[in-house]
Amino acid sequence: MKFLFPWTSERKTEVRHPPTSAVVTIQDHSTRRVSLRELVEEKCPSLHAPFHPAWWLPNGHLQTLYCVLGDFSQRDKIVYKRTMLRLKDGGTLGLDFTPVDDTNLRPDAPIVVVLHGLTGGSYESYVRAILSPVCLPPSEGGLGYRAVVVNFRGCAGVPITSPQFYSAGHTDDFRQAIFYISTLFPDAPLLGIGFSLGANVLTRYVAEEGQHCRLRSACVLGCPWNLAANNKWLDSTYIGNIYSKGMGQNLVNLLKSHLNSLSQTPEHDVSKAAMTAVALNKPTIGEFDNTFTKVGGGSSPPWPFASGADYYEYASSHKVLGDVRIPLLSINAADDPVVQEVPMDAKGNEWIIMALTSHGGHLGWFEPDDDWGQVRRWIRRPVLEWFHATAEVLQRETPQHLDIREVDGYLTEVGRENLGCRVLDDKEQIIRGTEGQAGILAGL
Known part of the structure; x- marks a missing residue:
């Protein structure tokens, strides 16, 4: 564990690799066997560069408060198409897909699957800051991927239809959403990203799935760990x-x-x-x-x-890090006022890279933008590099997925027949990504 001190003045980003890094196959100019550490050092240069916060947001408190109180309504505008999933226990999830018109994307285009923070949803500025360049066409400087935000029960306008909520430790809702997404796009690499509470859920899911994990890679930001x-x-x-x-x-x-x-x-x-x-x-x-x-x-x-x-x-997710069997990148900030303990050793797991920026607050990472007086999120650069490296350069070994089949109208996985999901209706619902939820502070 590493206890953090928000008054640190260093700008260096600490990147911690395990003593022995997993060996993976990559395909760029040629097919090579390299360590995961070599892949990250070669393909994710922004991760090793220092983060310089905006001069008027010099510490974690200001970075965090700006994440909550800043006006992001004119930035990273995204439109989603919502699919409602009914779960076997009667609960409901809202899956927000973007871009709405994906007819020009190939069926095997990578998909970024998002888990939001404590009381957030697809409208959150930190979500849109990543998904905007993820889904932008390559001709415009983006990755040209699909994305889907899994909105927890009760969040972002999703109704509560059974006596159950969500939490940092409940992974089955995400697991059932993955049943549906992987069935809808069977040839597409799935890349997971989680923010804060969603990062904790994603880490636990990846660890619980082990070698059966349907994600190609995972990225967790501001995870609360312990x-x-x-x-x-x-x-x-x-x-x-x-x-x-x-x-x-x-x-x-x-x-x-x-x-x-x-x-x-x-x-x-x-x-x-x-x-x-x-x-x-x-x-x-x-x-x-x-x-x-x-x-x-x-x-x-x-x-x-x-x-x-x-x-x-x-x-708590710090205890399960030893069970992760896919590439996982974690990024926290040393001056995060919400998360003050980060397991930088990651239990020595060869599949995990831990990064710690000196500044950034909780889900902030605001740096000066090209427009005077404006800010942008530094975090999007290393995250996009990670997605590109693990989706298009990394060649995954033959996955050991369990079979998904339809039983009584529900998609379920062999051995997990207590779980299952079905599309609630075929009615298309368009979601404007900048419209938050009444009475809920954004950014948390």
């Missing part, structure tokens, strides 16, 4: 408590918007916990999790948990 340690840090300082209450109130406000749905099952434990949670007054995120997430954050088993602490023990 949930208990980072929550303790937030509770131990005045400014940390402000962040914690901001996130806790965001969760309360999101839950309040779904009370009508949850009230349909008043005797269910999740509904009861929701009624208790919405009565909390400016709770910390720990208080919210100890009231609601321990009960409603996932399916049984292992939910419900006896306490928020037990939920943190289960859901």
Whole structure:
């Protein structure tokens, strides 16, 4: 573990490779066998370059606050086409695909699959900052890929249709979304990216899948890793408590918007916990999790948990890093006021590269733009280089996927017949990417 100090003045980005790096096959000018470290050093030069924050956003607090309060409505405009998935347990996910008109893209064009942060969705500025250049045609300087944002239950206008929410430790919803995406585009490489809470979910999913993982690679940004340690840090300082209450109130406000749905099952434990949670007054995120997430954050088993602490023990992603079997790039910032502990050793896993910028805050990484007084996100450069390297240069060994089949109208995986999804309806819904959710602070 590495404990971080937000007053550091260095600009250098620390990139930590394992003692032994996985050996992979790449195809560029010729077919070669190289280490994953060599691939990253050769194809991801921005990762090893220092990040210089905008002069008026010199520390993690200002970077984070700008991520929350900045006006990004005129930047990285994206339009999505939403597909609603009904899950076997009655829950609903919203999958936002872009570009809407993809007729000029080849069927095997890589697809970036996104998991958003705590109470976010496809509208988040940090999501759009990555997907805008990802989906831009190569003739305009982009990668020319498809992308899809998996909006958690209850987020970004997705309804709650069963007595269950989402959390940092529940991976089955993402797993079922992958069933659908990989069936819809069977020849396309899937590249995962997660932000904050979504990064924790993505890391756990990749680790749980091991060699059966359907993703070609993964990238996690601002991952909270050790949930208990980072929550303790937030509770131990005045400014940390402000962040914690901001996130806790965001969760309360999101839950309040779904009370009508949850009230349909008043005797269910999740509904009861929701009624208790919405009565909390400016709770910390720990208080919210100890009231609601321990009960409603996932399916049984292992939910419900006896306490928020037990939920943190289960859901933390730092413990499962040893099980990752695909290339995974992690980037955190040393002055992140929300995440103060990062497992830079990654348990020595040969498939993982850990990077730590000196500045950037929580999902910020704002640097000066070419237009005077404007900023852009530095993070898009190393992330796009990583996507290109792992989708088009890296040659994946024969994957060991389990078969997906349709049973009773649901797509399910052999051995996981308790899970499954189906398209809710064929009605096309267009989503404007800059339109957030009422009552919810963006950027968290």
